Structure formats: structure tokens, C-alpha cells
Amino acid sequence: MQELLAFLVRYSHFMLFCILQFFSFYLIINYNQAQKEIFFNTTNTFTGQFQKKYDEVKSSFISRQILDSLSDRIKDLEEEKEIYRMYLQTHVEPVKDSLYTQKYELISAKIIYNSVNTWDNFILIDKGSKDGVQKGMGVITSKGVIGIVRNVSEHYAKIMSLLNSQTRISACLSKSNHFGTITWRGIDPTVTTLIDLPSHAKLAVNDTVVTTQYSQIFPQGINIGRIEKFYFEGGSNFYTVDVKLFEDLSNVQFVMVVKNLYKSEADSLLNQSSL
Amino acid sequence: MSIYIQHIIRGFIILLIQISVFKNLSWDFHGFNYLVVLIYPLIFALLPFQINKVWLVILSFLVGLGVDFFYDSPGVHASALLLMSYTRILIVKWLEPRGGYTVHQNPTLYHQGFQWTMRYMLSLFTIHHLWYFSMLSFTLFYFDQILLHTILSLLVDIPLVFILLFLFNPKY
Known part of the structure; x- marks a missing residue:
């Protein structure tokens, strides 16, 4: 110990020199x-x-x-x-x-652009009209719904994801067929809101929310998320339900575009004048 | 008058001349300044042999930093002066005459004679200038320019230092 101290005292100017030289560097x-x-x-x-x-x-x-x-x-x-x-x-x-x-055909695609931090989030995939993707098709993964195709170019398609303030997707409970509309109110990219669910429907936390059989966009029973919280919003006669998404939209790599082979037929019948 | 006060006053005068006169000298030619006069290392060259080594290192860094403020190049002069005053300890040992230095001797022309002073000043100024210009360009890619700068600067500085030493011939 004493030797060490003696060494330090003896070479203190050298160490000081090194420290100051480092400081000037x-x-x-x-x-x-x-x-x-x-x-x-x-x-x-x-x-x-x-x-x-x-x-x-x-x-x-x-x-x-x-x-x-x-x-x-x-x-x-x-x-x-x-x-x-x-x-x-x-x-x-x-x-x-x-x-x-076969009623549905799936087109697999890779995500090349994704955002979750704005009010209107979009996803870009590497399949376009050349691969059969058309406007209005649903997009899913094995875990759940991702969004709806909004615009299509030859090689790419722009998807309006669930995390978009304009998204409206009809959804129902897996237990019963009471249905409402999935929207997003911003803030949390893992939670969406299910509105317009009738007040007489029986809800429980952790119930699964899936796509309806009335939709021509998604196949019936595709998972969306589970109920996190449900409540009546200011005098409304319909439930507002916070739905925790199964799929983490900020970490998706591959998606599948759902092509309904009979959609045009169903649509034309729906749009026919009832007269 | 204490020799320390004398050293401090002389140091301030040299610094004043350095930053008011020699800083403004330049002989630009195609963006290459051929005339860089730096005589402030003389302050530390003239300090007595017995000076505390720790104080020598600290003071040289502070004075270098002070010069840097006027040259607007933080750290460059400080680094060079620091290296010079540290190697001064080794150079003094290297140039020590056979009998050793006597107590009242100082590293001046008056006490040590022309030959000793020349070797002493030349080695100190060479180290300072070489390091200074290296730090200024900060790359060995332009080593020829660093060397040229050093030699040109030494050609002016060393005669200047000796003119000052002959004129005033300080004992301390």
C-alpha cells in the first residue's frame, strides 16, 4: 500500500499530464x-x-x-x-x-411500410393489382384482422389498418351474434373500440370479438381481439367496448389478402333495387 | 521582488505580445499561411529548474487554454504546451551537464551559455510546434505540410527568442 502511494506521488505529474492531455483531446x-x-x-x-x-x-x-x-x-x-x-x-x-x-382465396404479401403513430395509419404491402389484389378486400394474419385495402397500384397496395380513424369493420361476439362496428379512437395502438353493440347483449371481459357472417370482406369468425372493458357512453343505449387486439400491429411482417370469389355477385344483389 | 512575480509579469507581457501582435501576422499564399509565430512557449522554457512538476503541468495547460481562447481553437494550444512542458522535465535531465545544475542557475542564456540554450530551446520549440501543427490538421495525411509549417515557424521563432534573450539577458 505504501509503495503504491509512493508510486502515485512520484508519478503524479505524469498522470496529471495524461488526464489533461485527454481533456485537451x-x-x-x-x-x-x-x-x-x-x-x-x-x-x-x-x-x-x-x-x-x-x-x-x-x-x-x-x-x-x-x-x-x-x-x-x-x-x-x-x-x-x-x-x-x-x-x-x-x-x-x-x-x-x-x-x-371454395369461397375465399388468400394472397400472401409482405409489409413494406407500416405506421402506428398517427391518427390515420396505413400499411403498404408488396402485392398489387397484378397479383389479384383489389380495392375493398380484407387483410388478415393468422392472429387476426389487419385492415382493408384502400388503394391498389400494379405492384403495391395501400391498406387502411385497424388503427385508422376512418376504419369501420363490423364485428360480433364469438358467443352470440350481436354485432357492432369496430373503430379506432387513437392513442393506444393495441386497443380498438367496438361501438353500437346492443345493450341487451351479454358481455364479459376477455370474450373474443370476431368478424361477422354478414360481411362480404372478411370470412366469418376471424379473430379481432378480446374485450378489455365495456361501458355505456353518456346516455347511449349501446355498449362501447374496448377491444384489445390479438395482433400487434406494430410488429407484423406477413399478411394475407382475402379475396371473396363471390363478392361481386353478392354486392350486385344487395344493390339491386327492391322494386 | 520575488522571482515568481517577475516570472508572472514576464509571462503576461509575452502572452500580450503573442495575442496582440504575432497572432495578427500572416503571409498567406494560396491559402497556406507561411508565417505562424508562436513565442509563448518561452514562458515555460524560462521557468526555474526547481519548479514543482505538478504545478508546471497544470499551469501549462491553463495558459495553453488561455491562448486557445484568443486563437478560437479550444484544446489545440493547450495540448501542445502541455506536451512541451512535460517533455521539458525529460529534456532538462537529458541536457544536464556532468556536474549537475547548481542551485542558483536558471535555464537562461546568462547562466547556461549559447550552445546549451540553443539545444534546449530548439528541442522544446520543435516538440511544441510539431504537436501544435499535427493537432491543427489532425491527420497524418498532410504530414509534409505539418513538417513544412513546423520548419518555417521554427526559422522565425528561434531567432526571435534569441534576439529577446540577447536584448534582455534575464538572470531568472
Whole structure:
């Protein structure tokens, strides 16, 4: 200990010199424009190399994440396929029934732009009219509803996501068929609001909210979220329900566009004059 | 009059000349200033041998920082003067005559003679100027220009220092 102290006293001027020299370097780099640029350019050539390596490792992790989500999806589909196979084995239908014909077609797409921090959030996907995407189609993932296609170009489509103040999607409870409209009132990107739900419907927290069978946009029973809170809003005779979304819209990579093969037929019938 | 007050007054006078006269000298040619006169290291070159090393380091940094405020280049002069006054300790040891320095001797022309003073001043000013111009350009890419600047500056500064020493011939 004494030796150490003696050493420190003996070389105190040297250590002081080092400290002050470092401090002047700090001053030179921080308060002189030319030196600052040279310093950061030089260090950037080194840190740039490091950053490149880091990005490589990071992207390999991300692609692993994508693989995980895809394999989950495959597992789900395999299970579904198994159920249908069993169903077909037990029900051999000689008559061609419209119940078993394909009504929806899915177009998978990758998200290339996404926002969740504005009032009117949009998502851009890399499939467009060339791939069969049309205006007004629904967009879903394996977890839940994402939004509705608003504009289509040749290779891209712009989706009005659930987190858009103009979005109106009809939804119902999975328990009963009482239905209302999903809107977004901003602020929280994980919560949407279900309005116009009749007051006699029986609600409970954590009930699942799904798409209705009346919609021509989404298939019946696609998950949206679970009930977080329900209340009557200032004298209204309808419930207002806060719905916690199943899908985290700020972290979506792949979506599926739902193409209703009979939509035009249904629409034309709906729009026909009743006279 | 205490020799410390004498050193302080002389230091302030040299600094005043440096920042009022020599700072404004320039001989620009194609954006290259051929005339950079820096004589303020003389203050620290003339300090007595017995001075506390810690004080020498601290003072040189503060004076360098003061010069930086007038040259608008924070840290550059401070760094150079700091390095110079630290290496002064080593140079004094290196130039020590066989018998050692006597108690009343100072690093001046009066006590040490022309040859010793020349070697002493030349090594101190070379270190200071080389470091100063390196810090100013901050890259070894222009090493030839740093070297040219140093040599041109030394060609003016060393004669200037000796003229001052011959004129005043200080004992302290």
C-alpha cells in the first residue's frame, strides 16, 4: 500500500499530464469543426465495419423470427387440414353442395411500410393489382384482422389498418351474434373500440370479438381481439367496448389478402333495387 | 521582488505580445499561411529548474487554454504546451551537464551559455510546434505540410527568442 502511494506521488505529474492531455483531446474533437469531422470520419470507417457485421448477425436473427412465425402458421394449417380430412372421411357427400366449394382465396404479401403513430395509419404491402389484389378486400394474419385495402397500384397496395380513424369493420361476439362496428379512437395502438353493440347483449371481459357472417370482406369468425372493458357512453343505449387486439400491429411482417370469389355477385344483389 | 512575480509579469507581457501582435501576422499564399509565430512557449522554457512538476503541468495547460481562447481553437494550444512542458522535465535531465545544475542557475542564456540554450530551446520549440501543427490538421495525411509549417515557424521563432534573450539577458 505504501509503495503504491509512493508510486502515485512520484508519478503524479505524469498522470496529471495524461488526464489533461485527454481533456485537451476532448476539447479539440468537440469544439473544432474540422478536427471533429476528421475524427468522426476516421472512427466511422472502423465502426462502420463493426456495424456491418452487427447488421449481418441481426438480420440472421430476424430471418429466424420469420421462420418461426411461418412454421407456426404451417403447424396451424396442418392441424386444420387434419380436421377437414377427418370430416371428409366421415361425411361423404355425393351431392355437390355450395357449402363445400371454395369461397375465399388468400394472397400472401409482405409489409413494406407500416405506421402506428398517427391518427390515420396505413400499411403498404408488396402485392398489387397484378397479383389479384383489389380495392375493398380484407387483410388478415393468422392472429387476426389487419385492415382493408384502400388503394391498389400494379405492384403495391395501400391498406387502411385497424388503427385508422376512418376504419369501420363490423364485428360480433364469438358467443352470440350481436354485432357492432369496430373503430379506432387513437392513442393506444393495441386497443380498438367496438361501438353500437346492443345493450341487451351479454358481455364479459376477455370474450373474443370476431368478424361477422354478414360481411362480404372478411370470412366469418376471424379473430379481432378480446374485450378489455365495456361501458355505456353518456346516455347511449349501446355498449362501447374496448377491444384489445390479438395482433400487434406494430410488429407484423406477413399478411394475407382475402379475396371473396363471390363478392361481386353478392354486392350486385344487395344493390339491386327492391322494386 | 520575488522571482515568481517577475516570472508572472514576464509571462503576461509575452502572452500580450503573442495575442496582440504575432497572432495578427500572416503571409498567406494560396491559402497556406507561411508565417505562424508562436513565442509563448518561452514562458515555460524560462521557468526555474526547481519548479514543482505538478504545478508546471497544470499551469501549462491553463495558459495553453488561455491562448486557445484568443486563437478560437479550444484544446489545440493547450495540448501542445502541455506536451512541451512535460517533455521539458525529460529534456532538462537529458541536457544536464556532468556536474549537475547548481542551485542558483536558471535555464537562461546568462547562466547556461549559447550552445546549451540553443539545444534546449530548439528541442522544446520543435516538440511544441510539431504537436501544435499535427493537432491543427489532425491527420497524418498532410504530414509534409505539418513538417513544412513546423520548419518555417521554427526559422522565425528561434531567432526571435534569441534576439529577446540577447536584448534582455534575464538572470531568472
